[in-house]
Amino acid sequence: xxxxxxxxxxxxxxxxxxxxxxxxAEYEQVGGYxxxxxxxxxxxxxxxxxxxxxxxxxxGGAGFPMGRKASFLPKPDESAKPIYLVANxxxxxxxxxxxxxILARLPHMFIEGLVIASHVIGANAAFVYLRGEYLTxxxxxxxxxxxxxxxxxxxPNVLGSGWDLSVVIHRGAGxxxxxxxxxxxxxxEGKRGQPRSKxxxxxxxxxxxxxxxxxxxxxxATVPKILEMGGxxxxxxxxxxxxxxxxxxxxxxxxxxxxxxxxxxxxxxxxVYELGGGIAEGRExxxxxxxxxxxxxxxxxxxxxxxxxxxxxxxxxxLGSGAVIVMDDRCCMVQLGLRVAQFYMHESCGKCTPCxxxxxxxxxxxxxxxxxxASQGELDLLLNVCxxxxxNCLCPLGDAAAMxxxxxxxxxxxxxxxxxxxxxxxxGGESTLDHVLAPVDQHHALVRAEIEVPA
Amino acid sequence: MASSALxxxxxxxxARYPQRRSAVMPALRLAQEKYGWxxxxxFREVAEALDVTPAYCRAVASFYDMFHLDPxxxxxxxxxxxxxxxxxxxxQVLEAFESELGIEAxxxxxDGEFTLRTIECAGGCGWGTVxxxxxxxxxxxxxxxxxxxxxxxxxGPE
Numbered sequence: 306x307x308x309x310x311x312x313x314x315x316x317x318x319x320x321x322x323x324x325x326x327x328x329x330a331e332y333e334q335v336g337g338y339x340x341x342x343x344x345x346x347x348x349x350x351x352x353x354x355x356x357x358x359x360x361x362x363x364x365g366g367a368g369f370p371m372g373r374k375a376s377f378l379p380k381p382d383e384s385a386k387p388i389y390l391v392a393n394x395x396x397x398x399x400x401x402x403x404x405x406x407i408l409a410r411l412p413h414m415f416i417e418g419l420v421i422a423s424h425v426i427g428a429n430a431a432f433v434y435l436r437g438e439y440l441t442x443x444x445x446x447x448x449x450x451x452x453x454x455x456x457x458x459x460x461p462n463v464l465g466s467g468w469d470l471s472v473v474i475h476r477g478a479g480x481x482x483x484x485x486x487x488x489x490x491x492x493x494e495g496k497r498g499q500p501r502s503k504x505x506x507x508x509x510x511x512x513x514x515x516x517x518x519x520x521x522x523x524x525x526a527t528v529p530k531i532l533e534m535g536g537x538x539x540x541x542x543x544x545x546x547x548x549x550x551x552x553x554x555x556x557x558x559x560x561x562x563x564x565x566x567x568x569x570x571x572x573x574x575x576x577v578y579e580l581g582g583g584i585a586e587g588r589e590x591x592x593x594x595x596x597x598x599x600x601x602x603x604x605x606x607x608x609x610x611x612x613x614x615x616x617x618x619x620x621x622x623x624l625g626s627g628a629v630i631v632m633d634d635r636c637c638m639v640q641l642g643l644r645v646a647q648f649y650m651h652e653s654c655g656k657c658t659p660c661x662x663x664x665x666x667x668x669x670x671x672x673x674x675x676x677x678x679a680s681q682g683e684l685d686l687l688l689n690v691c692x693x694x695x696x697n698c699l700c701p702l703g704d705a706a707a708m709x710x711x712x713x714x715x716x717x718x719x720x721x722x723x724x725x726x727x728x729x730x731x732x733g734g735e736s737t738l739d740h741v742l743a744p745v746d747q748h749h750a751l752v753r754a755e756i757e758v759p760a
Numbered sequence: 761m762a763s764s765a766l767x768x769x770x771x772x773x774x775a776r777y778p779q780r781r782s783a784v785m786p787a788l789r790l791a792q793e794k795y796g797w798x799x800x801x802x803f804r805e806v807a808e809a810l811d812v813t814p815a816y817c818r819a820v821a822s823f824y825d826m827f828h829l830d831p832x833x834x835x836x837x838x839x840x841x842x843x844x845x846x847x848x849x850x851x852q853v854l855e856a857f858e859s860e861l862g863i864e865a866x867x868x869x870x871d872g873e874f875t876l877r878t879i880e881c882a883g884g885c886g887w888g889t890v891x892x893x894x895x896x897x898x899x900x901x902x903x904x905x906x907x908x909x910x911x912x913x914x915x916g917p918e
Contacts, residue, residue: 402886437826438895476789480824496781497819557848644842648880740851744825747866
């Protein structure tokens, strides 16, 4: 079947077709860094106006309009403190791998966006908080940054403008919570990555208690295109309240997993069946997680839902980080709930009691349900625990566990009930998620043998 | 100790940041590269170079999964068992490694060559199962690929 026009709009990856855009020379051949040159000749406020006109919403998960976020910062000449830009490259929401491909294939596009955004807010220093596990991507971005430095695109006196920008890559070390912006700032300051209480928001008091703009990798990579097209024209792509394209990470039981850039408003069905080739091994679609493991699930008959913020909200879920996880008819929804809850229990930073204790309770009750040892009352207790987590913590991590699990029960209650009624899993060991070993259940005795300790 | 190579490298890290404490994570990474894990001496060295306490460094390190507070094998094999990988057979891949190496997830082989562990989502979900071998991703890995991966590491260059 022919793809829709929306599914063929590739604002970011289109330029990379048949080219190695990790190299500065090739990136420049397709107009690379022209948007930076253009923006340096414009008033800061005029560049910001373009971002506001584009109505581009954050691509990290929360979907907050990027231009508005930037407009919350004090003006450079009115700020008593230095202003910082931080790129959030700590992608770790389960199911999400789009920023990784952007960093690996479009590092200069990302850097160009980062430099433009830094200039807009008047920052002289920017940090890239890069997920620790992304070693190959670190090397690519580091090398691209070095190329950009040598070409005068980053560093002192950027392109002769008289404006300086230093960029430091700060590598994470394995903690999902550091993708949450205030935890990220703590980690960048050399602390345990525990979220801060808000307000004050980072725009007023971010890293080193200074005004800070934090943007996701994909959001920043979109900035050069916005300036190239003009904000108003960019805003016409997509649908209302969801301008432009997004890179969706497709995974699970599909034929062709991978990243697909499409215009917002493209249907979930087109992504899964036309681009993704449909359900693998000729199985039947059971459920879809549309925005990373933290969002409520959709059932197979909701597959026509358009991929945009408002349509997902109308279905009681979210576009989140753009991670679409597909499950076929072999997936036990209790096991799914257990595995998702285990992840958030593992990643809870422990600061807020409802999240720290609640995720642990969720895992323990879900384990009992799966093993057929739960009483009827414990299913209600599980929902009660979810309810007591929701909205009661400093950051959304607790919600990220409670929301999806509550949705699995709401939409697949009969399956949960069968576990209780039948005293065990109706899949009888045949579910795809049967007995998966989660890190939270892994024995911590890492050492089996006596290993010689260096003197 | 104040003149060690590690001390000097940490001073360079400190210079990158407006506040020296920001260098604690990159400093711990350097120390881990030197020792293979983070023994008490590593914390003492990092602490001295950064002018903080060893306990502070340990508190930071213990928060992050990539810092090892116990010795690990020379090769680190990490299998993602989060939802997307699990849906396409991550548990079977993990079990193939367990069987090939003769250890359980979370353990290190007797000869100190391999540590095997499960990890949470590595960010390669569309190409599962993702296995990180010495911090380089192999994707997708099927159970039948496991023998060759282990063999490659056993016979590989030092």
